[in-house]
Amino acid sequence: MNIDYSQEMPVIESRISLAEIDRLISRPLDEKPDKKFLIALSITLTLLLVGVISISYLFLYGTGVWGLNQPVGWAFDITNFVFWVGIGHAGTLISAVLYLLRQKWRTGIARFAEAMTIFAVMCAGIFPIIHTGRPWLAGYLTPYPNQHGLWVNFTSPLVWDVFAVSTYFTVSLVFWYVGLIPDFGLLRDRTASKLKKTIYSIFSLGWRNSHRNWMHYEKAYMLLAGFATPLVLSVHTIVSFDFAVSIIPGWHSTIFPPYFVAGAIFSGFAMVVTVLIFVRKVFDLQHIITLNHLDKMNKIILVTGSMVGYAYAMEFFIAWYSGNPFEQFIFINRAFGPYAWAYWIMVSCNVFIPQLFWFKKVRRTIPVMLIIVILVNVGMWFERFVITVTSLHRDFLPSSWGYFVPSVFDLGTLIGSFGLFFTLVLLFTKTLPVVAISEIKAVAEGAQPSHNGGKH
């Protein structure tokens, strides 16, 4: 291959005109949903319905409908929570961190990834509420003044979670919305429908494409990116505190914050790749979301996957090195105990399989890539499962050891969360531009002045 490294690779392949970009990206919004879309939506809504039924049963009868027991007080609920929060991280990383790092290739995928963040956090947010024994009292988790003089316990990581996740959701939503404003303006100008025009007008906040508009916009976007950046680290750090602050061997570990953040980015990127593979195909966006994008994301998956692998190894090393028999036991038990099957699924999917991304061919072949990223998602779900359940099921006193078996309602709730996520993703593709039109125009060929007249 002879790539000219003196030149940046074009972010958008082939010279498509700016008008063509407008048309291409806003096309799904202009057209009526087709049969394929409706079929897809009916599938995701069915999954969502499964979740709704499962949760209704849960509310009606109690936590007992799940497979939880003594000693395993958390299993699918917290696994799903951590999993979905993790999925969200890729979006923030792409839209905020890469923005600050001036990574122009991010423009093609940032909007979508950011939307996925919001949906993923919405999915995640369900679990802390429904996992409580009395969800109707979940409001107790927020510090609000009351006549009882009761206050939350600020030493509990669960309270930190409430703040971390709600902050994350708010900032992500605002960040996303601010990024959407110029596109709303564009859509308002394009549309002929009166209703749409009204809606777009409201959301575009009087956007007029003026220099002043752009100046404020860029400043605000940058500031919000700055806001969101620490959240990439903080949210999953705090989520990891749910475990790390406890005294249970297998949970009580200082490696958790970086390990969780790496894992979150790992799983988030895998999810983004999974969805983008379909989106670019279905909406004919191959030129905008290019193979180069996927290639780059796969590299990040490789890096973070290896970091996660390092963390796995380090946990074992520290367990041995600490000389703590409880710690040593829990790790040997993870790998060779009753939950060895889950452990080895996790290691295979997260550490071994992503190593295939060392090969460029694999990074750029869509079907192989798709299989790998799906396996990464499976592996990362199992990682959280392994951490949560295997640490709890055999802790200090052998007399209280147990084994967790999920019930249909556990599975139903998991399925339902995927249903919610993909329903939201589908609705998003039909209601908002999946790629930031204004941003993509800025990186289209010829959009920026250059020394060679726009040529390479």
Next chain:
Amino acid sequence: MANQDFSQNEKPEANYWRSFEELYADQKTLEAKKHEFLEGVTNDFNIEKNLSGLSRRKFIALLSASAALAGAGCSDYRDKGEVIPYNVKPEEVIPGKPNYYASTCNGCAQNCGIVIKTREGRPIKIDGNTDHPINKGKICAKGEASILNLYDPSRLQFPLIKQGGIFEKASWGSIDSQIKNSLDSASGSEIAVVTHRFNSPTTKKMFEEFQIKYPSAKIYAYDVYHNEIKNSAWKKCYGGDVFPLIKWDEANIILSLEGDFLGVEGNVVEQMRLFSDRKNVNDVKSFNRLYVAEGNMSLTGMNADYRFRLRPDNQLAFVLSLLNELITKKNISSPAVDANIKNIIPSFSLKEFASQNGIEYKKLSHLVDDLAANRGSAIVYGGRALNEQTQIAVNLLNEVLGNTKTYRPDAVDISKSVYSSNEELKNLVSSMNSGKVKAVIHFDTNPVYHLPQDLQYEKALGKVPMVITLSESENETAYASNYVLPISHTLESWGDYNVRTGVYSLQQPVISPIYNTRQKEAILLNLISDNPQNYSEKLYLDYLKKSWQENIFPKLSSPFTFEKFWIGALHDGVITTKEEAPQSPRSGVSKFPSLWEELGMGLISHKKVAGFTVMITESYRLGDGRYANNGWLQELPHPVSKVTWDNYAAISERSAKVLGVKNNDLVEIKVGNKKVSIPVILQPGVADNFISVETGFGRKNSGVVAQEAGVNVQPFYALSENSNSPWMVTNASVSKVSGSYKVISTQDHQNFDDALTKNAHLKRDIIQEGTVLQYLKDPDFLHKNKEHHLPNMYDDFAYNDVKWGMSIDLNRCLGCGNCIAACNVENNIPVVGKDQVEKGREMMWLRIDRYYSGTPEEPKPAVQPMLCQHCDQAPCENVCPVAATQHSPDGLNQMVYNRCVGTRYCSNNCPFKVRRFNFYNFRDHFANGYYLQDSVSLMHNPEVTVRSRGVMEKCSFCIQRIMEAREEAIRVNQPLKGSDVRTACQNSCGTEAIKFGNIKDPKEEFYQYRNHKLGYYVLEELNVKPNVTYLAKLRNTHSEEV
């Protein structure tokens, strides 16, 4: 204002004014200022005068009235219950204050003295009567939990008559006259009354009068488990009627042969106490040493210092080998041993016996040495299930060793009934079959379930014209009856008991019958009265009083009148008289040689017994099955296997391998024409080719709870021939059958599985133990070479007042589970059902952990009660997001149910896993709300919140008792002492293993247990600072090594 003369007024003081009126001191305003409220707002508010038109007040009044009307009139408010104060307050009832009444438990033939706690007229807790000379304030788990039987929704609530195969409700009046007419017309054909053993002198008198009225009446008595073989062997040896009581506390060495004297045999409550009297950690030198030889791992076997795995059919050879070793090798001579015996026994070599049965000879030689060295202060105890030959050999062994000194000369157990012999029962059945029996009255018995199958009792019942069953709840026999008469519970009945020489106890009702029931004695008494229609509740009371006045009162030569005496006796619940025990003369020492001949002892060969032996044993929890419908007892984990809700065939690992079965596989046990399929549990320590199964399970027609709980193995209960054990069948064929049945235990069976989990409890210092010799050599051995400096991040909280703590002595703890039952009752613990125990959701606040070390053949069990440790630095407290679990200034870790949202984080972070989560509203969830029915809610302890779904709970150190003691201390203006509080578990512990008190008070007895050299904390290295101290178990072995 206009007519005000400004100049006349005093100049207003330099003051702030709010209006011109005020500034110029307007009269009206000044007047108004004197009143706090405007006119019409004060007490003399007049609705006529003030509410003209639609004033603001009227509007509000109308609004609120209509809102109240709408609220009250239109809502279907669920709580229809009314709280009505007493119109005429009973003198003895103070709302909120419990009353205590002494009575007697009638749960089994031991008839322990009890004290019943009642609140506002409802019995809520049963404890032992401390004044009772036998059980001394303690009762067993069955007694504790039996309060649930009183409120059991399955109780029969009215009399039933079977008409056309269907039971119909009937009135007592019509039933009385029907039965009476029928009995009166019996004229010569038999009236059979079938009862259990009874110890009541007045019941006996009543039966005698019944027989006078109906001369053709015969009284039959049976029990599934009894001491008849022991007694008859004793009679043959010495001539006395019953096997004597044993001074367990005076025995240095105890050898128990297949005898579960700490579990189910004899007066367990008393035996536990006497046994543990010799496990005093402040006097380690006086520790007794327990040897047990048994087939299955029993509760007694778990507590043995040395345990031998031995099939019960090899026990005789074992005793003879011991005799040989002692007589021949140790040269112990006794007049009971003649030349003949001396000639025979040398063929029984202990060494050979040891090698044939896979027992380590060294351990046996320790036993022989101990027995020889402790002559006169040891006891060899043959279990009731051993056959007569073995019992006689055991008697001889005790005679030779001089252990007859450990028998109690002053008192014996007394029964007022005589068990029917096999012949009598067979005759009864044949007369029933031949139509010679007019009526059968089941006096609170269930013979259809209990009696040996070979008798075909149920079939014979069909030939009897009138079958009357007196029962608290439906059972197998009731279904085969024409008349089912509901009887009152023990707590609703009068009664008296004389279980031991000179001990008379009284039973009094503490609640009037909840349903339309009569006490069983009164039913029969009414039948023989002149006018049965004049029944009154006082019928039996009057009879009882008269009986006492005539028979017992004169024995006392009391200075009081009978009425005074009666009130005093009722108050105490028990009286003692000075009576001579009808003790056997023990002149029979020379009888042994002739007995020897008679029993053909010489012909007993020493060969190994082949084939499977199956033994049925009494259930630790359900007794003979009468407690099968008690959810608390069904759910109480088996003390050894921790299995709940089921019985199972306990077999050894090796036998399981031979049969090709694993846990939960079904095996079919076949004896003659009787077949039973039952799941298998691999129980460490069981003899090979031996199966032990508990009875009392597999009940039919017996209420919701007992349904589908376990397998009925009662068919193996045999009509014993030739004084063989009726509970043991030899040469059973056992084979694997297809299918499996999940037996649920509260603890995993993983301890022998792999190297990873083996001996985890020892490696982790959860169980710390040593030996007596080790301790005597170095009392500090436990804490040597252990780093103790664990720094704190935070300053310790200064507990200025009382700080509560507990100490659990593992030397005394037997692992029986009485404490769990007591805790369940005290703290309103729900029954969750088998499916939930299977999921690991049992709710008991206190559990008894059982660990094995050693090999599956020679396991070394260890037990440990585990409850909330009330850690000073509790890991649960800092992770609760809503601060629902908190530390109190007296050192308790508290749960605030109302605040709990149920994140379960506290439980996850609890290293002891003692927290319990309400995964459901368990009262609603279990058996379609079986225990949500009205009668059950009467049982709840009103001082303890009934927890709802989604809430975490755990041991509270019986905070309600602490608060009660605190209130009392405030009332009498004395400082609260640790000894003022006794927790429910502590109170119920038959061995006083649990001590509770104030950690900070060095003057208290508790202090020495809290700070004992054997004391340790579980998981000490976590530095959570538990307030429960465990005293390490000292095994009384011959070496310093454990």
